[in-house]
Amino acid sequence: MKKLFLTQLVITTLCLLALTFSGLVIGSVYSGLYATDKIAFGVTVADVDVGGLTVDEAAEKFRPLLQEKLNEPLLTIKCQDKVWKINKDDIDFSLPAANQLASKAYATGKNIYTRQTVYHYCFFTEPVINCELNSVFSMDTLKAKLDKIALEINVPAKSASILMKNSALVVDRESLGLKVDVASSMDLCVAKLKTNLNDKIDLVTQKDIPIISEKNFVDINSILSETKTQVDPNNVLRIKNIELAASKINQTLVEPDKFFSFNNSVGLRTVEAGFENAPVVVDNDIVDGIGGGICQVSSTLYNAVLEAGLQVKERAAHALVPKYVPPGQDATVADNLIDFKFTNNYKHSIYIVSNYENYILTIRILGNKNDKSADFNILTDQKAIENTVTYVRNTRLPAGAVEVIDSGHKGFLVQKYRIAQINGVEISREHLGTDIYEPQNRIIAIGEGY
Numbered sequence: 001m002k003k004l005f006l007t008q009l010v011i012t013t014l015c016l017l018a019l020t021f022s023g024l025v026i027g028s029v030y031s032g033l034y035a036t037d038k039i040a041f042g043v044t045v046a047d048v049d050v051g052g053l054t055v056d057e058a059a060e061k062f063r064p065l066l067q068e069k070l071n072e073p074l075l076t077i078k079c080q081d082k083v084w085k086i087n088k089d090d091i092d093f094s095l096p097a098a099n100q101l102a103s104k105a106y107a108t109g110k111n112i113y114t115r116q117t118v119y120h121y122c123f124f125t126e127p128v129i130n131c132e133l134n135s136v137f138s139m140d141t142l143k144a145k146l147d148k149i150a151l152e153i154n155v156p157a158k159s160a161s162i163l164m165k166n167s168a169l170v171v172d173r174e175s176l177g178l179k180v181d182v183a184s185s186m187d188l189c190v191a192k193l194k195t196n197l198n199d200k201i202d203l204v205t206q207k208d209i210p211i212i213s214e215k216n217f218v219d220i221n222s223i224l225s226e227t228k229t230q231v232d233p234n235n236v237l238r239i240k241n242i243e244l245a246a247s248k249i250n251q252t253l254v255e256p257d258k259f260f261s262f263n264n265s266v267g268l269r270t271v272e273a274g275f276e277n278a279p280v281v282v283d284n285d286i287v288d289g290i291g292g293g294i295c296q297v298s299s300t301l302y303n304a305v306l307e308a309g310l311q312v313k314e315r316a317a318h319a320l321v322p323k324y325v326p327p328g329q330d331a332t333v334a335d336n337l338i339d340f341k342f343t344n345n346y347k348h349s350i351y352i353v354s355n356y357e358n359y360i361l362t363i364r365i366l367g368n369k370n371d372k373s374a375d376f377n378i379l380t381d382q383k384a385i386e387n388t389v390t391y392v393r394n395t396r397l398p399a400g401a402v403e404v405i406d407s408g409h410k411g412f413l414v415q416k417y418r419i420a421q422i423n424g425v426e427i428s429r430e431h432l433g434t435d436i437y438e439p440q441n442r443i444i445a446i447g448e449g450y
Contacts, residue, residue: 037054037055038052038053038054039051039052039053039054039055039058039102039105039106039109040108040109040110040129041109042129043105043108043109043129043131044105044129044130044131045058045062045066045101045102045104045105045130045131045133046062046065046066046069046130046133046195046196046197047130047196047197048061048062048065048066050062050102050105051109055099055102055103055105055106056099056102058102058105058106059098059099059101059102060098062098062101062102063098066095066098066101066197069197069198070088070093070095070197072197072198073085073086073087073198074086074087074088074091074093074193074197074198075189075192075193075198075199075200075201076198076199076200076201077149077185077189077200077201077202077203078200078201078202078203079149079153079180079202079203079205080153082152082153084145084149086142086145086189090141090145091137091138091141091142091145092136092137092138092141093135093136093137093193094135094136094137095133095134095135095136096133096134100134101131101133101134104131104132104134105131108129108131108132109129130195130196131195132194132195133193133194133195133196133197134194135193135194137193139190142186142189142190143182143186146180146182146185146186146189147182149180149203150179150180150182153178153179153180153203153205154177154178154179154180154208155177155178155179155208156177156179156208157174157175157176157177157207157208157209157210157211158174158175158177158210159174159210159211159212159213159251160172160173160174160210160212160213160214160216160217161212161251162217162220162251162351162353162366164353164364169220169221169222169223169366171214171217173214174210174212174213174214175210176207176208176209176210177207177208177209177210178205178206178207178208179205179206179208180203180204180205181203181204181205181206184204185201185203185204188201188204189201211253212251212253216253216349217351219348219349219368220348220349220350220351220366220367220368221368221369222366222367222368222369222372223364223365223366224307224308224309224350224365224366224367224369224371224372225304225305225306225307225308225364225365225376226304226307226362226363226364226365227300227301227303227304227307227362227363227364228300228360228361228362228363229296229299229300229324229325229360229361230324230359230360231296231324231356231359231360231361232323232324232359233359235278235279235293237276237277237278237292237293238276238278238279238292238293239293239356239359240276240278241269241275241276241278241291241292241293241294242293242294242296242297242356242361243356244273244274244275244294245266245291245293245294245297245298246297246354246355246356246361246363247354248265248266248267249262249265249266249297249301249352249354249363250352250353250354250355251351251352251353252265252351252352253349253350253351253352254344254349254350254351254352255344255349256344256346256347256348256349257343257344257345258343258344259313259341259342259343259344260341260342260343260344260352261339261340261341262297262298262301262331262333262339262340262341263333263335263336263339263340264339266294266297266333268335268336269290269291269294269335270290271290275290275291275294276290276291276292277289277290277292278291278292278293279292279293280292280293280295281295281318281319281320281322281332291335294333295318295322295330295331295332295333296322296324296361297354297361297363298331298332298333298340299322299324299325299329299330299331299332300324300325300361300363301331301340301352301354301363302315302329302330302331302340303325303329303378304363304364304365305342305365306376306378306418306432307376307377307378308350308365308367308372308376309346309371309372309373309374309376309420310342310343310344310345310346310350310365311342311343311345312341312342312432313341313342313343314339314340314341315331315340315341316331316332316338316340317330317331317332317435317436317437318330318332318437319437319438320409320437320440321409321412321437326380327380327382327412327414327435327437328380328382328412328414328415328416328435329378329380329416346367346368346371346372347368347371348367348368348371349367350365350366350367351365351366351367352364352365352366353365353366373420373422374420374421374422374427374428375420375421375422376418376419376420376421377418377419377421378416378417378418378419379416379417379418379419379429380414380415380416380417381414381415381416381417382412382413382414383412383413383414384410384411384412385410385411385412385413385436385437385438385439386410386411386439387408387409387410387411387439387440387441387442388439388441388442389408389441389442389443389444390441390442390443390444391444391445391446392405392443392444392445392446393445393446393448394445394446394447394448395447395448396447397445397446397447397448398447399447399448400446400447401446401447402444402445402446402447403444403445403447404442404443404444404445405443405444405445406440406441406442406443407442408439408440408441408442408443409439409440410439411436411437411438411439411440412435412436412437413434413435413436414434414435414436414437415431415434416431416432416433416434416435417429417430417431417432418430418432
C-alpha cells in the first residue's frame with residue numbers, strides 16, 4: 001500500500017513539474033510574440049548573431065562588421081588549383097541600411113519565435129536562422145564572370161579517331177573532358193550572396209563524355225572506298241569553303257541503319273560559321289554566294305558512298321555540269337532546300353575520313369571488310385544535247401563585226417549505273433537514275449554601227 005502511494009506521489013510530482021515547465025514555455029512564447037522588442041534567439045545576419053538584441057542594438061552591432069565584410073571579397077570561387085575573387089564592385093553589389101536589416105531580422109524572428117523559444121528553453125540552444133540580406137547585385141555581370149571562368153576550366157572531350165599510318169588503320173583513343181555547370185554554379189553564388197558574405201564555393205563541374213569511343217571501332221578494319229577530286233587552285237575563298245566543309249564531315253561515325261545528312265553535318269553556310277563568298281551555280285548561272293565550292297565536298301562524298309556500296313537516300317544533280325566530277329556523278333546541296341543523304345545499310349558502323357591537302361580533296365569510307373560483298377564501279381551513258389546559237393544586234397560594233405557574248409555549252413542526258421563485280425565479273429547492275437543538264441545557248445552579237 002505504501003509502495004503504491006509513493007508511486008502515485010512521484011507521478012503527481014512529475015505532472016506538476018511538466019505543467020509548470022509548459023507554463024513557463026508558453027508564457028515565454030506569449031511574451032515573445034506579443035510583448036518583447038528583442039530579436040529571436042538564433043537569428044543571424046551575415047553570420048553575425050543578433051539574437052536577444054533589440055533592433056537598434058543589432059544595427060549598431062553589425063554595422064561596422066558588415067562594412068568590414070564588404071571590403072573583403074564577397075565570394076571566393078575555387079576549382080582544381082585555381083581561385084577567383086568576386087568583389088562588390090565586380091558585380092555592383094549593395095546592401096540595405098543597417099537598421100533595415102535589423103528590422104528584417106526582428107520580423108524573421110517573430111515568424112519563427114515559437115520554435116526558437118522552445119529550442120532555447122528545452123535544449124538551452126537554438127538552431128541558427130541566417131536572415132536573408134536583401135542584397136542587390138548584377139546577375140548578368142555575375143553570369144559573365146562565371147562564363148569567363150568556365151572558359152579557363154573547360155576542356156572539351158576528345159572523341160576516338162582512326163588515323164592512317166603506313167596504309168594501316170590506327171585508333172587514337174578518346175579522352176574525357178571537363179566543363180563547368182554554369183547554371184548550377186550560378187545558383188550557388190546567388191544563394192551565398194543573398195544570405196552570407198566572404199564565403200567560399202567550389203564550382204560545379206561535370207565530365208564531358210566523348211561522342212565516339214574506341215569501342216565504336218572494334219569492327220572497323222578496312223577502307224571500303226576512297227575518292228579524290230582535283231580542287232581549282234585559282235580561287236582561295238572557294239578552297240577555304242571546301243576545307244571547312246571537309247573538316248565538318250571528317251571523323252563522322254554512322255551506325256547501322258542510320259542515315260547521314262550532309263546539311264546536318266556541315267550546318268548552315270553563313271559568314272558567322274566561317275564560310276566565304278565564292279562562285280556557286282544558281283539557275284543555270286554561276287554567281288558568287290556564301291559557301292560556294294562545298295558541292296565539291298558533297299559530290300566527292302557521293303562517289304565514295306557509291307563505291308562503298310552504301311544506299312543513297314537523297315541526291316540531286318546540278319543544273320550545269322561541274323568540272324570536278326564527270327556528268328551524272330555530282331551531288332548539289334543548298335541550305336534548307338537540297339540535301340545529300342545516305343543510309344548505312346551494313347551490319348557494322350562506317351566511318352568517314354575527309355581531308356584537303358595540296359589542291360586534292362580525299363574522302364575515305366572505312367568499315368568492316370565483310371560487309372562489302374563486291375567491288376563497285378560507276379558507269380554512265382551520256383548523250384549530248386546540242387546548244388543553239390542566238391544572234392543579237394549591237395549598234396556599238398562596226399557593221400558586219402562579230403563578237404561572242406557567251407560561248408555557251410552543250411547539255412547532257414546521263415543514265416547512271418552502279419556495277420557490282422567479284423573478281424572482275426559483273427554480278428549485278430543498279431540503275432541510279434537519269435540526270436539532265438540543260439544546254440546553254442551560244443550568244444553572238446552582230447555589229448550594225450558606224
